[in-house]
Each structure stands twice: as structure tokens, then as C-alpha cells.
Amino acid sequence: MTNTSIFKESPFKTQISFHKLIESLEEIALSDIDYRSQYAKSLLNEIEAFPEFKTGIDDLRVIEKNKTLIKYLLADLFPTALTKNEIKAVTIPFQNFTFNFSDRFTRILDEAGIDFDMTIRDFDEDQMYILSCILILNTYYKKNFEISKPLFYDIPTNKGIIKHYRILYNADFIEITPTPTAPNLTAADIDLLMDNYDNIELWKEKFPVESWSLKGFGILSLFDATTESAISNLKSNLLKADNETNNSDSFETIFRSIFKIPDLKVGLIMYNEEENKFTKPPFNNNQISSYILHDQEETVNCQQAFFGCSLTNLLEQQKPFTISDVAKFSNQPENEALGTHLIKQNIKSCIFAPVLKNNKLLGILELVSEQTGQLNSINANNLDLLLPYVIDTLERYNIDLKNQIEAVIQREYTAIHASVYWKFKNEAQKYFHTSSPTNQYIFKEIVFKEVYPLYGQIDIKGSSQHRNDTVKEDLKNQLQSVLTIFEHLKSSSPLSLLEQRKFEMQSYYNELEAELKADTEQQIQNYVQKEIHPILKNTRVDHDGQNLIDQYFTELDSKTGLFYHARKKFDDAMSIINKKMAYVIDKEQIEAQKIFPHYFERFKTDGVEHNLYIGATITPTQTFEMMYLNNLRLWQLQTLCKMELEHHRLKSILPYELDVTSLILVFSSPLSIRFRMDEKRFDVDGTYNARYEVVKKRIDKANIKGTQERITQKEKITIVYSHQYEEAEYLKYIKFLQFKKILEPTIEKFDIEELQGVSGLKALRIKVINTDSNNDKYTYHELLTELN
Structure with missing residues (x-):
């Protein structure tokens, strides 16, 4: 008998009773079948000394003391011939109380070990209480509430394999009656319960603890449903x-x-x-x-x-x-x-x-x-x-x-930013709703009108010249290395061809002293691979000469066949700067989107450029006001300050020293942007708006009017604008950031030389304070508070 975890609360006041079975035996004792009658009379005579078998057993120790007699009493329900095959026991439904196990059931529990707690899988006390209430509804109130969810015991074997047994209950020998404390349920009460299965308090209200009498016993049958x-x-x-x-343990348990x-x-x-x-x-x-x-x-x-x-x-x-x-x-x-x-x-x-x-x-x-x-x-x-x-x-x-790959490609390799994704999604949904084999859907262009642009960049100063200088340095070092090898070969080889090749390489070397031409690198690469490398690979040399040749080939880049030392330092420095700058602006963008959702894109070239577009058409679910544009402009200026500071911190660890210049283009007129299907990116729409793109492409190479000085300088931010009110607005931002010790006190103002098709541009230029003291971000509201 197991009685380790009888539930503390139940709607039943339970009495184990064999009264229905005894009544059946009494009928058999009066029958005309002699052997059956004699058996029943003998058994009734044995149990006569235990009237509680019929009236109800309150003390469970009675069951333990008389388990042999109870086994005889239950013999018709637990045939000896089937005891080694059937998995059966006497139980009280939905309570962890069982006894009179069949032999097979006993073997299963013995293998599980003394520490095994036989509880029903995934059923807690509340669920058991509710199931007991449903048993009352079905038996006493004649309802037919079916719960098809199977009940399982998960029982381990002595080899550690978990076996799963389906539980079946037979309640034929149970009698359920209300006690005086049991509320009489109305149809409305039952309907309420029917709609509130998970409300344990309601069930306990309608079926208080021990308000019903359960007299009798149930039969528990298991069958092996492991597979x-x-x-x-x-x-x-x-x-x-x-x-x-x-x-993997879960999967392995299942497979085992x-x-x-x-x-x-x-x-x-x-x-x-x-x-x-x-x-x-x-x-x-x-x-x-x-x-x-x-x-x-x-x-x-x-x-x-x-x-x-x-x-x-x-x-x-x-x-x-x-x-x-x-x-x-x-x-x-x-x-x-x-x-x-x-x-x-x-x-x-x-x-x-x-x-x-x-x-x-x-x-x-x-x-x-x-x-x-x-x-x-x-x-x-x-x-x-x-x-x-x-x-x-x-x-x-x-x-x-x-x-997921498609999502990554869309996020990382196309221009469909989260802020405008909703419009693409709407168009795609229209395609699925209206397209058919006979009706080909024509996609509409994605256009956002009346949006305000913001453009900025942080550019690596003189990147083209630095790139050319490092290429020249690598080419010169490679040619000098080969010339040194040829000097060694001349003493050990009679080849007159060596002198010719030395002359040709010296001529290339002298060319590199001048400005690097577009095809010089390609010419030298082809010459070295076709004319020089065959000589180095096929000429017999002494030990020292072979060491020089081996060392030379180890220094070649595997892809180009050229030296890649100075250029690698430049490329690495460029990559570090670009990654850091992109990281900073991407991180700041998370906060910027909270100002007002807007379109954002950035590009890594010889630096990092970014475009922002903000307006009501991009986020039609929110009310757009010009304050959001002003706030975003302040955010952009602060972010470029932060990027300048990050670069300043990087300079000491760069493998190649590179400076950066920063620029903001102010454009106050709203414009339209259109998604170019062929290029898979957004671009400004319309002839007038094209002026904005022209300025973007040419402005960073422009000079101050009447001079040869570029408008951009290292460690400074240049703000390009057209109108006086734009200047006034940005002067407020600058003074605010000067007050916050982010920008230096000096403000430069100048006109910009006329560009092709564009004139009348002006600029402000300020230097970022190169300290790490203050990197906080400030809102437009803080600016207004300071100025007022």
C-alpha cells in the first residue's frame, strides 16, 4: 500500500468500503450454483468480524493488517491467472493512495526503487481537486463533462530507462453523496463552473473541502504506453x-x-x-x-x-x-x-x-x-x-x-530601414491579396513626400594620397629587395640578363619617386611576376642567396604577389576607424529613434557618411512637429562630436596615423525620396531636389571662397548652410555645446566657393575639445532651458 502523498485537500470525505462488493457476494451466496455459493458464504463468514469493510474504513491501518483477506475479497476483480500480466491496483481516483497491487505492478514498483514517488505527470493538487469535482458533476448531477487528456505515470526501470504508463480508472464500486455542508448547485452554478475550469477558488466555493462523501474504492489499471x-x-x-x-538529455531519454x-x-x-x-x-x-x-x-x-x-x-x-x-x-x-x-x-x-x-x-x-x-x-x-x-x-x-538569412540580408545589405518597413510590408500584402495567375500585380513605387533631410560625414583626411604613398612604399621596398638579391646573384651567375633586369627595375624605382600613375602598380606587378620571379625560382644559388630568395617570397601577399606591409597598416587603420565610427553612430541611433522615428542609412567609404530623413509621411501614426527636426539636428551635431573624440582616442593605437574631418550639410526645404527599384535604395526625387544631391557629392572637396583652403579641417566640424536662419539655429547649438565644454570657443564663419550649378553656400567651423571629460548627450529641451 502506498500512502506517501495523499492530497491535503479534497471535496471528498473518503471512506474505503467494499460494501458494493459484499452485496454482490451476498447475492451469489443465495444462488443455485453450489461451488459459487459455497465460496461466497465462506468469504462472507471470514469478513463478518470486520463490519467496517461494509460500513467504511477510517483507519487505513486496517487495510494493511488485513491485506490477505482483502486480496481474497477482491479475487474476482484481480484474477490470479492474470496477475503477472495485468498492471492493476485498488485506488481512490485522483488521490495518490493505492493498495492490492497485481504481481506485475509490484515488480514495476520494486524496480523503480524505494525513493520513487508515484505521482501523475503534469498534474498538481488544484487540478486533482477540480477533477474530483467533475467526478461529482458526472455521477451525482448526471453531467457528461469529458476530459480526454490522458494521465500518465513515468516510472523508471532498474536500468535507468523511463517507462510511461497510461492511467485508467474504474469507478463502478464508488458511491458519491452530498453531506449536509454541500451546497446544492443550480444550473447557473454549473454553467459558471463550465466556463471557469482554471478558477480553483470558484470550484472550492461550490465544492467545499470534505463536503461530499466518497464511499467505496476504485480500480486503477495501467498499460504500457512508453512508445x-x-x-x-x-x-x-x-x-x-x-x-x-x-x-540532448531530453532527446536521449525519449530515444532510450x-x-x-x-x-x-x-x-x-x-x-x-x-x-x-x-x-x-x-x-x-x-x-x-x-x-x-x-x-x-x-x-x-x-x-x-x-x-x-x-x-x-x-x-x-x-x-x-x-x-x-x-x-x-x-x-x-x-x-x-x-x-x-x-x-x-x-x-x-x-x-x-x-x-x-x-x-x-x-x-x-x-x-x-x-x-x-x-x-x-x-x-x-x-x-x-x-x-x-x-x-x-x-x-x-x-x-x-x-x-532568417533573408531577414539578415534585408537588414544588412539593403536600404529598407525599420522606419519605412511598414510601407513595403503594406505593398507586399496587397500583392498577396490581389495577385493571381490571371491578374499580375504591378508594384507601386515607394515614395515619401515632405521629409526633411540631414546629411553628415566623418571623412579620412587625404585618404587617396595616403593610399598612394603606402602603395609606392611597398613597391619601392619590393624592388629594392629584388635588386639586393640580384646583386648577390651577379657574383655567382654569368647571366648577362641580370644586368638588363636590374636596369629595368631601377627605372621603375625611379618612376616611383614621382606621382603614382593609375597603371604603375599593375605594370610593376606584371613585370615582377613574368620577368623576375621565374629567374628567382630557376636560378641555382648558394645558401645565402637562397635564404634571401626564400625570405623575399615569404613577404609577398598571397593574392597580389606584391609586398603588402605599409598598405596593410593603412588599410588596417582605415578599417579600425570606419568600424569605430560606424559603431558609435549605430549605437547613438538607437536613442535618436526615440526622438521621433525616422529613416537612417550610413555608408562606409573612406570614412562614414549618413543620411537621415524625418517627416510625417515616414511615421504617419505620430504627429510630426518641427521641434523633432531641431532635436535631431542637435543629436547629429553631438554625435559627430562624439565620433571626433573617439577618433582622437584611437589615434595613439592606430598602425598608421590618419586624421579625420567632419561635415554637416543643412537643408531646410522638405523634399521627396523615392525607392529606386533597380538600385534597391532610396534617392531624392525630382529636379529641384536633385540640387541637394549635387551639393552632397561636391561639398567636402570645396574651398573657402577666394582661397585654396579646404572647408574641412582635421578635428573640426564644418556646418554648411544656405540661409541666415539656419546659421542662427546652429549657432544656438554650438553655444550650447561650448557651454557644455564639448566645442572650443572659437567659431569660424566663411563663404564657400561657387560649385557647378550651386552658389551662395556658407559655413561655420568649430573645433572639438580633445578631452574625455564629457560625453553626455543633451536634448533640445535642455538647450532651450539654457538659452532662456
Whole structure:
């Protein structure tokens, strides 16, 4: 008898009683069938000393003391011939109280161990209370409320395998009656309960604790539903989102239940059809891994994946490949590599099963055991139950991955910013609603009218000249290195051709003293590869000469065949600056979007440029006011200050010293932007608006009017504008940031030289204070407070 976890609260005041069974025996005792009558009379005579068997047992110790007699009393319900097969016991439904177990039930509990607590899976005390109330509604009030959810016990074996048993209750020998404290339920009460299954307080109000009498006993029957339950659990696990997916232990527990192999382990590899490679599963650490790939790289070529072993069944016939004895398998020469690989992982039997959908390989499921013969071609048939769910999961993963890749491509490689995504989405929805095989939908152009542009850039000063200088330095060093080698070769080789080549290389070297021409680098590259390298590779030289040649070839870039030292330092410095500047503005953009949602894009060239567009048409769900534009302009100026400071901090660690210049273009007239379908990006729309684009392309190379001085200078921000009111607005921002010790006191004002088709531009120029003291951001409202 188990009585370890009887629920503390129940609508029932329970009495174990065999009165219905005893009444049945009394009828049999009066029957004409002699052997049945004698048996019943004898049994009734035995239990006569225990009137509580009929009136009701309150003290559960009575059951324990008289369990043999009770077994005889229940003999018709628990036939001896079936006791080793049936899993039965006497119980009170929905309470953890059982006794009079069949032999098979007893063996199952003995294997589970003394610490096993036999509780119903996924059912708490509240649920049990409600189910007891429903039993009252169905028996006393003659309702027919069905709960089809199956109830399970999960019981371990002595080998550690979890087995799942479906629970069935027989309540034929139970009598349910109300006590004086039981409320009499109306139809309205029952309707209310019907609509509030999860409201435990309501159920306890209508069915107070111990307000009903339960007299009698129930019969608990179990049947082994391990396979069906394990498959259901597998399906539930595989349907979970990636961040909810259980680790490999959960999957292995399920597979162990089905295969009845305690040490079974599960692995998986995915197949990448485009690259013809197997890859490890896309799960986190400690989750499903791979025993085929094991500690290899994340991807491996299919031709190498099985170590040269011929797995015809697996890849060609698309059938599971089983090895029941890995040691025996590895003794065959063609299988030695795979066998050794498995033995190193202490794998002694295994199954590798292809996961296929429409004859298309999605991956390979791996089952392995450390016991010889545990996995074989016979129990491989169990995979027929499991593979459909694995197939659906891998197919779903591939679809989800494809969608995520498309999302990344859209986010990282196209100009569809989150602020305007809604309009593209609306147009796409129209396509799905109206397009058909006979009605081809024509996509409308995406246009946003009456938006205000903001443009800014932080540019690497003199990048083209620095690039040319580093290219020249590498070319000169390479030519000088070859000339040094040729000087050594001249003493050990009679080739008169060496003098000719030395003369030609010296001529190229002299050319590099002048301005670098567009094709000089290509000419020298072709010359060195076709004329010089063959000599260095084919000429016999002494030990010292060979060392010089070997050292020379180690310094060549593998892609260009040229020296790549000075240029690499320049490229690395450029990359560091661009990444840092892009990181700063991207991070600041998160806060800027809170000012008012707006369109944002940036480009990394020889520096970082950015475009912003703000207006009511971009965010029609919010009311746009000019204050948001002013706030965004202040944000832009502050962000460029921060980028200037970040560059100043970077300068000391750069492999090549580079300065930057910053520029803001002010344009107060609203314009329209149109998404260019051919270029997959936004651009300004209309002839008048094109003036804005012209200015953007030419302004950073412009000079101060009447001078040869560029309008941009290192460590300074240049603000280009056209109108007096724009100057007044930005002077407010500048004075505010000067007050905050971000900008220096000096403000330069000047006119800009006339550009082609553009005249009348003016500029302000201010220097950023190169200290780390103040990096806070300030809002437009703070500015107004300070000025007032």
C-alpha cells in the first residue's frame, strides 16, 4: 500500500468500503450454483468480524493488517491467472493512495526503487481537486463533462530507462453523496463552473473541502504506453522554439525509452546541399552534437565525412547504416578509418540513418551505444516511428534559417530601414491579396513626400594620397629587395640578363619617386611576376642567396604577389576607424529613434557618411512637429562630436596615423525620396531636389571662397548652410555645446566657393575639445532651458 502523498485537500470525505462488493457476494451466496455459493458464504463468514469493510474504513491501518483477506475479497476483480500480466491496483481516483497491487505492478514498483514517488505527470493538487469535482458533476448531477487528456505515470526501470504508463480508472464500486455542508448547485452554478475550469477558488466555493462523501474504492489499471508517450514527447520537444529546446538529455531519454537501451546517445549532422557539406547541428553547447564529425571542424566535405568508408546504404540507397559490432567492423580494411574513429569515442554499436524529405537529404541521425549488439538492423526499424518528426523538424529549421538569412540580408545589405518597413510590408500584402495567375500585380513605387533631410560625414583626411604613398612604399621596398638579391646573384651567375633586369627595375624605382600613375602598380606587378620571379625560382644559388630568395617570397601577399606591409597598416587603420565610427553612430541611433522615428542609412567609404530623413509621411501614426527636426539636428551635431573624440582616442593605437574631418550639410526645404527599384535604395526625387544631391557629392572637396583652403579641417566640424536662419539655429547649438565644454570657443564663419550649378553656400567651423571629460548627450529641451 502506498500512502506517501495523499492530497491535503479534497471535496471528498473518503471512506474505503467494499460494501458494493459484499452485496454482490451476498447475492451469489443465495444462488443455485453450489461451488459459487459455497465460496461466497465462506468469504462472507471470514469478513463478518470486520463490519467496517461494509460500513467504511477510517483507519487505513486496517487495510494493511488485513491485506490477505482483502486480496481474497477482491479475487474476482484481480484474477490470479492474470496477475503477472495485468498492471492493476485498488485506488481512490485522483488521490495518490493505492493498495492490492497485481504481481506485475509490484515488480514495476520494486524496480523503480524505494525513493520513487508515484505521482501523475503534469498534474498538481488544484487540478486533482477540480477533477474530483467533475467526478461529482458526472455521477451525482448526471453531467457528461469529458476530459480526454490522458494521465500518465513515468516510472523508471532498474536500468535507468523511463517507462510511461497510461492511467485508467474504474469507478463502478464508488458511491458519491452530498453531506449536509454541500451546497446544492443550480444550473447557473454549473454553467459558471463550465466556463471557469482554471478558477480553483470558484470550484472550492461550490465544492467545499470534505463536503461530499466518497464511499467505496476504485480500480486503477495501467498499460504500457512508453512508445506512444515517448513519440508524443519527442514531437513536443521538436516543436519548441530554438530558445526553448531541451538539451540532448531530453532527446536521449525519449530515444532510450523507445529502444530500451540505457546508454543510448543521440547525435545529428545537417546536410548543406549548396556546398555539399555536412555541418554540426545549430544548437548551443551541451546539446545535440555529432559522433561522425566529433571534434572536427564545423563543416566537412561529404567525400571525407565517412573517412573513405563505403556507406552505400546510407547515401546511395538512402537506408539506415547499422554497425552492431564496431570492433569487428573496423577489422575490414575499407572500414578501418571509420571504425577507429568510433572506437576512440568508446562506441561499440551504432545506427546512422538518413533524414530525407521528398528524396532530398536533410541530415543524418546518429544513434550510438557503448555496448556491442545493442543497436542493430532489427531495432533500427524503430526509427520508422521517429524519423517523420525529425524530418519535419529539420525541414522547419531549414525554412526558418532561410527566412532568417533573408531577414539578415534585408537588414544588412539593403536600404529598407525599420522606419519605412511598414510601407513595403503594406505593398507586399496587397500583392498577396490581389495577385493571381490571371491578374499580375504591378508594384507601386515607394515614395515619401515632405521629409526633411540631414546629411553628415566623418571623412579620412587625404585618404587617396595616403593610399598612394603606402602603395609606392611597398613597391619601392619590393624592388629594392629584388635588386639586393640580384646583386648577390651577379657574383655567382654569368647571366648577362641580370644586368638588363636590374636596369629595368631601377627605372621603375625611379618612376616611383614621382606621382603614382593609375597603371604603375599593375605594370610593376606584371613585370615582377613574368620577368623576375621565374629567374628567382630557376636560378641555382648558394645558401645565402637562397635564404634571401626564400625570405623575399615569404613577404609577398598571397593574392597580389606584391609586398603588402605599409598598405596593410593603412588599410588596417582605415578599417579600425570606419568600424569605430560606424559603431558609435549605430549605437547613438538607437536613442535618436526615440526622438521621433525616422529613416537612417550610413555608408562606409573612406570614412562614414549618413543620411537621415524625418517627416510625417515616414511615421504617419505620430504627429510630426518641427521641434523633432531641431532635436535631431542637435543629436547629429553631438554625435559627430562624439565620433571626433573617439577618433582622437584611437589615434595613439592606430598602425598608421590618419586624421579625420567632419561635415554637416543643412537643408531646410522638405523634399521627396523615392525607392529606386533597380538600385534597391532610396534617392531624392525630382529636379529641384536633385540640387541637394549635387551639393552632397561636391561639398567636402570645396574651398573657402577666394582661397585654396579646404572647408574641412582635421578635428573640426564644418556646418554648411544656405540661409541666415539656419546659421542662427546652429549657432544656438554650438553655444550650447561650448557651454557644455564639448566645442572650443572659437567659431569660424566663411563663404564657400561657387560649385557647378550651386552658389551662395556658407559655413561655420568649430573645433572639438580633445578631452574625455564629457560625453553626455543633451536634448533640445535642455538647450532651450539654457538659452532662456
